[in-house]
Amino acid sequence: MLTIGDLSRATGVKIPTIRYYEQMGLMAAAERSGGNQRRYESHDRERLSFIKHARDLGFTIEAIRELLELSAHPDRPCVDADEIAVRQLQSVRNKIAKLRLLEKELDRMTSRNHDDQVKHCYVLRSLANHDMCVSEH
């Protein structure tokens, strides 16, 4: 039997977050000790590790709920899980593409900024005037 603290140390998920996942229904309501403290088993640790890993990969709570639901039904087609992961991959690629554009603009702003007073500041002028941008973002 693990306490919530044990579970937290074992998975790297903070205690309030574990309780939050319980509230959100991602983790089943834990059994309780005589004194009303949560007690866990190793399968809870595995489930929480799964959740943590998926969160680290940027899956939303909703997506994780679906993935957990899928893994509870071994005979369902794998395509469903694949679709969720592909969606996530696309969202990650979208974010990267957008951030690259921002990087380009910020790099331009900061590298051309050689004046010494705010009234000539390239950064501030760039922010005030979208036309100075080199790309759509």
Place this chain on the structure above:
Amino acid sequence: MLTIGDLSRATGVKIPTIRYYEQMGLMAAAERSGGNQRRYESHDRERLSFIKHARDLGFTIEAIRELLELSAHPDRPCVDADEIAVRQLQSVRNKIAKLRLLEKELDRMTSRNHDDQVKHCYVLRSLANHDMCVSEH
């Protein structure tokens, strides 16, 4: 004189968001019509465009507050604005680096997923087992 709707259309910032910026002190409290509706001038539009542009580039409200404060004092050194932009650039580069790792993992998960039942699903197995990952993330 512009209504809040005009300002919204001119800048692409939604009406509740404009009111939110006023509440946060990024926009000055607008003048009011006889019937208590907000009325704006063109300098408000420019300020809001600045804010929008900075938000699109991922600056936080706090950073924008500093940038606006700086541009109100033309004699202050430009370095201060530069520092904020460089910080933002670094944060963008960090995010890109992290997302690239996620992309790698998700790509691995989805491209090797050729089985047809959840019980053999590579995506779900990968999420359950961090050791299958090719990189730290």
Place this chain on the structure above:
DNA sequence: CATAATAGCTATAGATACTGGAGGAACACA
């Protein structure tokens, strides 16, 4: 000028995914 359509107002709650604190109870160990 009367009415209708559109746009605006405030206040409050919800979304997202947690995080932290207060005040008190339970547990582990000597």
Place this chain on the structure above:
DNA sequence: TGTGTTCCTCCAGTATCTATAGCTATTATG
């Protein structure tokens, strides 16, 4: 039995909006 650590619930706060309800103002049309 005492002491220190861990746990409990409840509530509030983070950041950045977004949406709803119920009401009022303005504008356009006939």
